[in-house]
Amino acid sequence: MIDLLGMWWEWFPDLLQGFVLSLQVTGVCLLLGIPLGLVFALGVSAPNKAVRLMFLFVVELGRGAPALILLQYFYYGLPSAGITLSSFTAAALALACCTGAYTSEIIRGGLEAVASGQREAADVIGLTKLDALRFIIVPQALRIAVPSLLGFSIIMFQASSLCFTIALPELVSRASAIGSNTFQYMPVLALAGIMYAVVCIPATIIVTSLEKKLGASGQT
Amino acid sequence: MFDVFKAMLDGVPWTIAVTLLSFTIGCLLGFPICWARMSKFRMVSFTTASLVLIIRSIPPIVWLFFVFFGVGGGFLNLSPFAAAITGLGIITAAQMSEVYRGALSAVSVGQYEAAHVLNLNARQRFVDIILPQMLRIVVPSAATYAISLLKDSAVASTIGVTDISAVAYQVTQQTFKGIEVYTTAALLYLLLSVPIALFSRWLGATLNTRISR
Helix, strand or coil: CHHHHHHHHHHHHHHHHHHHHHHHHHHHHHHHHHHHHHHHHHHCCCCHHHHHHHHHHHHHHHHHCCCHHHHHHHHHHHHCCCCCCHCCCHHHHHHHHHHHHHHHHHHHHHHHHHHHHHHHHHHHHCCCEEEHHHHHHHHHHHHHHHHHHHHHHHHHHHHHHHHHHHCCCCHHHHHHHHHHHCCCCHHHHHHHHHHHHHHHHHHHHHHHHHHHHHHHHHHC | CCCHHHHHHHHHHHHHHHHHHHHHHHHHHHHHHHHHHCCHHHHHHHHHHHHHHHHHHHHHHHHHHHHHHHHHCCCCCCHHHHHHHHHHHHHHHHHHHHHHHHHHCCCCHHHHHHHHHCCCCHHHHHHHHHHHHHHHHHHHHHHHHHHHHHHCCCCCCCCCCHHHHHHHHHHHHHHHHHHHHHHHHHHHHHHHHHHHHHHHHHHHHHHHHHHHH
16 A cells, blocks of 8 residues: 555656646637537528538537547648647647537537527617627527536546547556556556546536536526 | 548447447446445445446546556456457446436336336336336437447557557558548448437337337
8 A cells, every 4th residue: 555655656746747738638629619619509500501511510520420530630630631730739629629519519509598589689679690699699508508518528628538549648648658667557547547536526526516506497 | 542441441340349349238237336326225325326426537548548458467368359348338337327327217106106006026017117118218318328439439449459440540650641541430430320320219219119009
């Protein structure tokens, strides 16, 4: 037991750097991805059929392809078109696309949940279509979507572990490097697992209680 | 383009095998976990709930490494394939136990009471009354999960299973046609998810007609 704690003490600073990088990738991908999701959601519910189908195709492709394939597409695929990205940029962009595709469905659900009276009222008081979206519809839709978006953020934090495959030195990469140097795979992976769990367990509990609370107040 | 596609097909059976086997393991193991989760003893249900939460809070890749390098390296000799289905199977079991729990609470209380009143024994109550109704509710969410498992199975390539994403990597390194290769890979995953969706729709419809008859 003392041995284990000693090893963990020695590895912790290194893993912590990876942990911070994992959080950074997740943060950037959410900051880029959620606005993208809003654009996709508006595109999928656009009145023009051609626009709608195009967005639907992009969203379905983004949701149908594994995140791992998207990551490798950006990192190993794009160089053959002459675009070379650093592993951090590739990771952030690929996960942002993935986030955009998934959150567009969540946000679309939110848009549809805004009562139709709101849209009509905005029309009646003479707001333009864009202003109605900006000031009336989108703020309410986002508020409805918040718990699901938070739940999705937890999933993306876990998905950032896939960046291991494109040589980004995040938490899993560092853990596996330590493992292959020392052959102490079990202890180092356990520590990495605990570091993921420390974020994800409280976050999951908060999101679940938030969903319950909003679900209850939403009925009134 | 065509030879790229042909090379990629080699990975398809492995992706299907990993998904199918880990899904089967998860569906079966999900039952005892769900049962323990709903136990009358607070200690048992709390421990199970915590375990399920912990399993779901750690990324699949960490589980696979843990099984393959941690358990496989030290104690047992596991092939990448066995490690992949074990790791993904455990995660699936945790997820499915939650799906089952949701479905069980969706079966109306009157059904349990009626089964009791009819003096059916515990096995009959579950197998003849509750299970058929529960399965009907389980099918759509199980199918959604199966599709996401299909995509998660790509993680198996990191421990050396030669599935679609592993083949995609190899072919890219050999041909430098990354864009074609990864587009093909994405489309293959998309194509594989279609039969799952169709099957679940058919199964759902079949189970529903049997109930409504």
